[in-house]
Amino acid sequence: MHQMRYTFPHFTPDLEYVQPDYEKWAAVRIGMSRDDVVSQLGPPLDDELLGGKSRPTDPYYSYGYLQMPMLPHPRTYDFLIGFDDDGTVFTKIDPFNGRFSTDGSPTSPEIIIPTDRAAFSHYPRILDCRWFPSSGLYPMTYIFELGAGQPFGPEQFHGEEIESDLPIPFFMTTFGGAQPGRFRVKAKNKLGESDWCDYRYFSFTV
CATH class of the missing domain: 2.60.40.10 (Immunoglobulins)
Structure with missing residues (x-):
C-alpha cells in the first residue's frame, strides 16, 4: 500500500493545476457506484504521488489537484472520491470546501x-x-x-x-x-x- 510522505514545506518547481469539470463533479452523489462515477467523470487519474497507476478497486479515485509552491505535500489540495467496502461513494473531497465557480472567475475565499x-x-x-x-x-x-x-x-x-x-x-x-x-x-x-x-x-x- 502506498504511504504518502509528509515533509516540511518545499518549493514545487513545476506548478500544475488539474481540475474536473465542476458540473460533473457536483453531479456525483453519496451512494453512487464506481461505474456511475466513471461514467460521470471518466477514469481516475494515474498519479505517481498517490500510488501510481489507478486500479478499479482503489479506495479513492483521484480526479485532480492544485500543485502549488510551498506545500507540505504536492497533493495537499486534491479532488478525491472515496468508496466504502461495498464499492459505493461515501465521501467527496475537494480543495474549495464545496464552493465552485460557475464561470471561471474566482469565488470569494x-x-x-x-x-x-x-x-x-x-x-x-x-x-x-x-x-x-x-x-x-x-x-x-x-x-x-x-x-x-x-x-x-x-x-x-x-x-x-x-x-x-x-x-x-x-x-x-x-x-x-x-x-x-x-x-x-x-x-x-x-x-x-x-x-x-x-x-x-x-x-x-x-
Missing part, C-alpha cells in the same frame, strides 16, 4: 484560521492565516488586507491592502503589538477578482 475573535497570548506575535483555495480558472493569486486596531477605546482599524500576487492560500507574518487586528482576502485570476471575504477578527494580549 473562505478563511480557516485564525478563528473569529481568537485571542493569542504568545510572543513573538507570529500570525498564521489560511483559507480554502478559491475555485475558478487557474492559476490563481490572492490579495490580502491586514489591519491593526487600538488597544483601548472604540474598535477602529487601520488596514493595509497588500497587492501581493500570493500564489498560495496562506501566509505567516508578525503582528505589531498587543492589540486587536483583522484580516481579509480576495482572489484574482485572468478573468477578474473575487469579492473580499468577510473580516476575521483576532487579538494579541501580550
Whole structure:
C-alpha cells in the first residue's frame, strides 16, 4: 500500500493545476457506484504521488489537484472520491470546501484560521492565516488586507491592502503589538477578482 510522505514545506518547481469539470463533479452523489462515477467523470487519474497507476478497486479515485509552491505535500489540495467496502461513494473531497465557480472567475475565499475573535497570548506575535483555495480558472493569486486596531477605546482599524500576487492560500507574518487586528482576502485570476471575504477578527494580549 502506498504511504504518502509528509515533509516540511518545499518549493514545487513545476506548478500544475488539474481540475474536473465542476458540473460533473457536483453531479456525483453519496451512494453512487464506481461505474456511475466513471461514467460521470471518466477514469481516475494515474498519479505517481498517490500510488501510481489507478486500479478499479482503489479506495479513492483521484480526479485532480492544485500543485502549488510551498506545500507540505504536492497533493495537499486534491479532488478525491472515496468508496466504502461495498464499492459505493461515501465521501467527496475537494480543495474549495464545496464552493465552485460557475464561470471561471474566482469565488470569494473562505478563511480557516485564525478563528473569529481568537485571542493569542504568545510572543513573538507570529500570525498564521489560511483559507480554502478559491475555485475558478487557474492559476490563481490572492490579495490580502491586514489591519491593526487600538488597544483601548472604540474598535477602529487601520488596514493595509497588500497587492501581493500570493500564489498560495496562506501566509505567516508578525503582528505589531498587543492589540486587536483583522484580516481579509480576495482572489484574482485572468478573468477578474473575487469579492473580499468577510473580516476575521483576532487579538494579541501580550
